[in-house]
Amino acid sequence: MNEVVKLERRDVIAIVTVNSPPVNALSAAVRGGIFDCIKSAIADPEVQAIVLTCAGRTFIAGADITEFGKPPKPPGLAEVLLAMENSPKPIIAAIHGTALGGGLEVALACHFRVATRDARLGLPEVKLGLLPGAGGTQRLPRAVGPELAVKMIVGGDPISASDALKHGLIEEIVEGPASGGESFARKVLAEKRPLRKLRDDDSKLAAARADRSIFTNAVAALTKKARGLEAPFAAADAVGAAIDLPFDEGLKKEREGFLKLVASDQSKAQRYAFFSEREAAKIAGVPEGTKPRNVERVAIIGAGTMGGGIAMSFANAGIPVTLIETGEEQLKRGMGVMQKNYEATAARGGIPADAPAKRMGLITGKVGLENVRDADLIIEAVFETMAIKKEVFTALDKYAKPGAVLASNTSYLNIDEIAKVTKRPQDVLGMHFFSPANVMKLCEIVRADKTAPDALTTAVAVARKIAKVPAVVGVCDGFVGNRMLAQRGKQSEKLLFEGALPQQVDAVVTKFGMPMGPFAMSDLAGLDIGWRSRQDRGIKSEIADALCEAGRFGQKTGKGYYKYEAGSRSALPDPEVEKLIDETLQRLGRKKRVVSDDEILERMMYPMINEGARILEEKVAARPSDIDVIWLYGYGWPIYRGGPMFYADQVGLKHIADRLSYYARETNDPSLEPSPLLKRLAAEGKTFASLTQSAKAA
Ligand code: CAA
Ligand code: NAI
Numbered sequence: 297m298n299e300v301v302k303l304e305r306r307d308v309i310a311i312v313t314v315n316s317p318p319v320n321a322l323s324a325a326v327r328g329g330i331f332d333c334i335k336s337a338i339a340d341p342e343v344q345a346i347v348l349t350c351a352g353r354t355f356i357a358g359a360d361i362t363e364f365g366k367p368p369k370p371p372g373l374a375e376v377l378l379a380m381e382n383s384p385k386p387i388i389a390a391i392h393g394t395a396l397g398g399g400l401e402v403a404l405a406c407h408f409r410v411a412t413r414d415a416r417l418g419l420p421e422v423k424l425g426l427l428p429g430a431g432g433t434q435r436l437p438r439a440v441g442p443e444l445a446v447k448m449i450v451g452g453d454p455i456s457a458s459d460a461l462k463h464g465l466i467e468e469i470v471e472g473p474a475s476g477g478e479s480f481a482r483k484v485l486a487e488k489r490p491l492r493k494l495r496d497d498d499s500k501l502a503a504a505r506a507d508r509s510i511f512t513n514a515v516a517a518l519t520k521k522a523r524g525l526e527a528p529f530a531a532a533d534a535v536g537a538a539i540d541l542p543f544d545e546g547l548k549k550e551r552e553g554f555l556k557l558v559a560s561d562q563s564k565a566q567r568y569a570f571f572s573e574r575e576a577a578k579i580a581g582v583p584e585g586t587k588p589r590n591v592e593r594v595a596i597i598g599a600g601t602m603g604g605g606i607a608m609s610f611a612n613a614g615i616p617v618t619l620i621e622t623g624e625e626q627l628k629r630g631m632g633v634m635q636k637n638y639e640a641t642a643a644r645g646g647i648p649a650d651a652p653a654k655r656m657g658l659i660t661g662k663v664g665l666e667n668v669r670d671a672d673l674i675i676e677a678v679f680e681t682m683a684i685k686k687e688v689f690t691a692l693d694k695y696a697k698p699g700a701v702l703a704s705n706t707s708y709l710n711i712d713e714i715a716k717v718t719k720r721p722q723d724v725l726g727m728h729f730f731s732p733a734n735v736m737k738l739c740e741i742v743r744a745d746k747t748a749p750d751a752l753t754t755a756v757a758v759a760r761k762i763a764k765v766p767a768v769v770g771v772c773d774g775f776v777g778n779r780m781l782a783q784r785g786k787q788s789e790k791l792l793f794e795g796a797l798p799q800q801v802d803a804v805v806t807k808f809g810m811p812m813g814p815f816a817m818s819d820l821a822g823l824d825i826g827w828r829s830r831q832d833r834g835i836k837s838e839i840a841d842a843l844c845e846a847g848r849f850g851q852k853t854g855k856g857y858y859k860y861e862a863g864s865r866s867a868l869p870d871p872e873v874e875k876l877i878d879e880t881l882q883r884l885g886r887k888k889r890v891v892s893d894d895e896i897l898e899r900m901m902y903p904m905i906n907e908g909a910r911i912l913e914e915k916v917a918a919r920p921s922d923i924d925v926i927w928l929y930g931y932g933w934p935i936y937r938g939g940p941m942f943y944a945d946q947v948g949l950k951h952i953a954d955r956l957s958y959y960a961r962e963t964n965d966p967s968l969e970p971s972p973l974l975k976r977l978a979a980e981g982k983t984f985a986s987l988t989q990s991a992k993a994a
Pocket of ligand 1: 318319321354357358359360361362373394397398399401420424426428429430432571574
C-alpha cells in the first residue's frame, strides 16, 4: 500500500505488515499505511479476517517520538484505531518483540491479540513524561482490570507474553507472529467468535466501580516514589476516568491529559533524555562498523565495594565472572557481602527465590592475578593508589590473554599513565562504575590516548549488555561526573563559611529534585576519607576538619554534618553542628550573613555547568547530552530536568554567565568566572544544544 505498510491476501485472510525499521514506530507513513490497508481489506468482499503484524525485530514500539512537538500529520492515531475497532471483520494483532505505547494501543483496538513467547507488552509513556494518548488508559483496564492496568501505565514497565496471557491481554502464545496470527484468524472464523471490542466490555471494571479503594491504594503505592514528576499522577487520573466515566468521555479525558503533558517542559526533558541516552552509545571519532571484540568471560580484580557490585552486574546479566583478591580472607568477605545482598533482595521479592544461588554460581572467587588468563575483559577495582594500580597492570600484561580489554574502575587516576606500564596500551581504558555498582546505571568509559577503537566499542557494548548506560569520556582528574561534582563541593563548603547551614543547602538541592544534598552525601560516604587525604596533602578545611576532630565521621559514627538515630539513615539537623560552625567562624573572624535559597541554588548548579562547558571545550566529553546522561544515571539528576546542560539551556546561558561573574566578584573567587565557551555562547545568544546541532550539520 505504501513503502512501509503492505497488504497481501491469503485466500480469506488479509495480512497487513508494517515494515519501518528500526522499531516500526507509528510515523505518519505507518499510520497512513495501516489506515489504507485496513480500509481496503474491509472493502474487499473476499476478505473475512485481517491480521496486523510487523516485519523486523519488533511489533510497533510506539509513537514516533521524533514527531512530538511538530505539527500533527494526518491521519491521527485515534482515527485509525476507531476504524479498526469498528471493523465488521475481525482484526487480529500478531505481536513479536515489543508492543509498546502506541503499538500496544493499536493492538488493544484490534479484536484479538496473539504474541510470541518472548514478546513484551507495555505502556511506557510515563517514562517520557507522557500518558498513553490513544485509548490505552481506557482499553487496558478493560482488558486486564484497573489494578494491573494502573501498574503498567503508572509504573511504565512492560509485562511478558505469559503474564499477558494470564491476565487476558492476549488470547494465545504463538510460534511465529505472521503464521500464528493467520492460524488464529482461521480459528476465529471457524468458531464464529464474536468480535471482542474492549470499548464495550466493562466487566473487569465492576470490582473497582463497587470499591474504588482497590484502585486508589494501587495508585498510592505506585506514586510514592514519583516525587516531582507530573506524568504518573496524570496517568493515574486517566485510568481513574476509565472507572468513573463512560468509554468516550474517558477517552476525552485521556486526550486532554496527553495534550497537556506533551507540551510540558518535563516531557520535553524526558524525551531529550531518551535520545541522549541512545546518542551516548555512538562514539565520536570511531570508524563506522568498528566491531566490538567477543566477550564471554570477565575477570574483576578486587572484591571490595566496587568489585563486588560490578561482579553482581555481570552475574545479573548471566555472564560468568572470576573475582580475584589478594587473600582468602578478603575473598570470603567479598563473596559474603554479595551473597547477603542477593538474599536481602530475594527476601524483598526483588528477584526470584532461586536467583541468589544461580547468580552466585556465576561468580568464581580466586586468589592471585594469574587467574585472569581466560578473561576477555578484565576490570580492575583495587585501592585508589597509582602505585598499586601500576603493579596490577604490570602483572596483567604478563597474564592476560592477547586482545583482552584491560579496564580500570579508577575514580580519578590518569588512565594514560596506567596504560604506559603495559606493552598493550591499545587495550587499556577506564570503565568507571558508580556506587552501588549493581544498582547505578552509569558507566563512564574512559578513552585513553592510545585506546583502540574496537576496545572502546567492546566496553560500550558490554556496558549495554549488563544494562548500564555507557558514556565515553576523556582522561582528566575525576573524568566528567566527579570533576563537575567537585565544583559543587567547593561551593557547598564555602556557603557554610558565609552563614548557610548544611540542612539549608541540602534542602535546596533536594527540592530541586536531586535525591540527596551534598552534606547528606558526605555523611553517607564518610568524612574521614577526605580528612585523611587532606592531612596527607597538608590541606585544611576548617569546618570539615573540626567535625572529624570531634569524631563525627558521618553515618558510620552516627554523627557527621547531621546526627543519626541508631539504625536509621535519616539525617537530623544537629544544634551541635550549628554551634561548631559558629565557633569556627568566630575563631576565623568570619561574619555570617543571611544566604538566600536562590543564591544557594545558583551556587550549587552554575559552577558545575561552567565546569561542564570547560569539559566540552577540552573535548573530554563529545556532546553536552553525554554530560547530561552522566548526571541522570550516575548522580540521580531529576529526569524531568533533562541534565545540567539541558537545564542550563532552559535557564539561559547569558543569565548563568552573568551570575557566575557576579559570584566571582562577590566571593572573590576568580575560578567562578564563566569559561570562554560559556561566555561565547552567552554573547551569541546560543545554547549548549546548538553545539551538537552545528556539529551534525558540519
Ligand atoms: N520513536 C522514534 N524512534 C525510536 C522509538 C520511537 N518510539 N523507539 C526507538 N527509536 C529509535 C531509537 O532512537 C534508536 O535510534 P538510533 O539507532 O538512531 O539511535 C533506534 O530506534 C533503536 O532503539 P534502541 O537503541 O532503544 O533499540 P533497543 O532494541 O535497545 O530497544 C525498544 C528497542 C525497546 C523499542 C526501545 O527503543 C524503546 O523502549 N523505545 C521507546 C518505546 C516507547 O517509549 N514507546 C512509547 C512512545 S510514546 C507513545 O506511544 C505515545 C502514544 O500514546 C501514542
Ligand atoms: P575497597 O577498598 O572497598 O576494595 C578494594 C579491594 O581491592 C579490597 O578488597 C582489596 O583487598 C582489593 N585489592 C587490593 N589490591 C589488590 C590486588 N593487588 N589484587 C586483588 N585485589 C586487591 O575499594 P572500592 O571502594 O571498591 O574502590 C575500588 C576502586 O573503585 C578504586 O579505584 C575507587 O576509586 C573506585 N571507585 C570507588 C567508588 C566508591 O564509591 N567506593 C565509586 C567509583 C569508583
